[in-house]
Amino acid sequence: MSAKPKLAIYWASSCGGCEIAILAIHEKILDVAAAFDLVFWPCALDFKKADVEAMADGEIDVTLFNGAIRTDDNAEMAHLMRRKSKVLVAFGSCAMEGCAPGLANFADRAQMMRYIYHDAPTVDNPEGVDPQPQTLVPEGTLTLPGFWNTVKTLDQVVPVDYYLPGCPPEAKWVAAAVEAIVSGQLPPPGSVIGMDVTVCDECPRERSEKKISRFYRPQEIIPDPHKCLLDQGLLCMGIATRAGCGALCPSVNMGCRGCYGPNEGVDDGGARMISALASVLDAKTPEEIDTILDTLPDPAGYFYRFGLARSMLQRTALAQENGDRRAHPMAEVPHLDPKLKT
Numbered sequence: 001m002s003a004k005p006k007l008a009i010y011w012a013s014s015c016g017g018c019e020i021a022i023l024a025i026h027e028k029i030l031d032v033a034a035a036f037d038l039v040f041w042p043c044a045l046d047f048k049k050a051d052v053e054a055m056a057d058g059e060i061d062v063t064l065f066n067g068a069i070r071t072d073d074n075a076e077m078a079h080l081m082r083r084k085s086k087v088l089v090a091f092g093s094c095a096m097e098g099c100a101p102g103l104a105n106f107a108d109r110a111q112m113m114r115y116i117y118h119d120a121p122t123v124d125n126p127e128g129v130d131p132q133p134q135t136l137v138p139e140g141t142l143t144l145p146g147f148w149n150t151v152k153t154l155d156q157v158v159p160v161d162y163y164l165p166g167c168p169p170e171a172k173w174v175a176a177a178v179e180a181i182v183s184g185q186l187p188p189p190g191s192v193i194g195m196d197v198t199v200c201d202e203c204p205r206e207r208s209e210k211k212i213s214r215f216y217r218p219q220e221i222i223p224d225p226h227k228c229l230l231d232q233g234l235l236c237m238g239i240a241t242r243a244g245c246g247a248l249c250p251s252v253n254m255g256c257r258g259c260y261g262p263n264e265g266v267d268d269g270g271a272r273m274i275s276a277l278a279s280v281l282d283a284k285t286p287e288e289i290d291t292i293l294d295t296l297p298d299p300a301g302y303f304y305r306f307g308l309a310r311s312m313l314q315r316t317a318l319a320q321e322n323g324d325r326r327a328h329p330m331a332e333v334p335h336l337d338p339k340l341k342t
Helices: 017-023 028-035 049-053 072-084 093-097 099-106 109-119 171-183 269-278 286-293 299-303
Strands: 006-011 037-040 060-066 069-071 085-091 134-137 140-143 147-152 162-164
Touching: 006 017, 006 072, 017 060, 017 171, 028 171, 037 049, 037 060, 049 072, 060 072, 060 093, 069 072, 072 085, 085 093, 093 099, 099 147, 109 147, 162 171, 269 299
Parallel strands: 006 037, 006 060, 060 085, 085 162
Antiparallel strands: 069 147, 134 140
């Protein structure tokens, strides 16, 4: 029997970039292999759910869980990995904030299914077939996990011990997390592994007093490479985003999109950004404000691209089937197995 601690890595509703980020630590992956027994990583190795179910509760020392929770299967795996793990890490923006999957909370399940399988320009579905939880075929019954109305963050489903932000997390912070785990020098439970200042503190661009009279899309201007992008009218979320990436996007003339989430002490990064912009718009009347904001397409998508599911909004309100009463944003999904509810 090996005395090494056991490590698990799991991928729920996300793009897979976090799995690649783990490999981006390069030779430090050898430190991981030397320090841990990798007991579950279905993306990379031949592990099965049954392997985890057969383990004792708490037998896994650390699980890196990436991806949001948007299906019954995601929730079941979140509960399983929580039960089997001493330490559960929300790894990456999807697990921590909902990220791009969380933008689906601006719609609901019915709207998404209608567009994806019927109304999208590239769809060819003349018979109007919709995916079903169960489909009978000659070989037996095919099943799909229940698809939720509301995308949730990992800690909205199960308790989480640590958070590692980013879309995906930068390799240096993955390495830092690995070193902290290997050495046993973990921060207090509930901590975010990384920096607690903003991207602006990492960005070398020169900032001046801001007075924004309009916003530009990146293709509309060639920005000054030394001047703050927001000063030039390019939306940059750096003033409301946790540092840790090295200001990579601003360094190539792209405004920060906010993937590291709000910095320490801020509950809602989108609201923080809206508040910051309100103080720098070069406008005196509501009409002038509207004129400037008209040059900013999809403000909701900009301000909540990564954090809608974790924000104060969490989602748009849902109408109940039995009337006009509005559902609380985090209302339980009706078809979810009761044993998965928290």
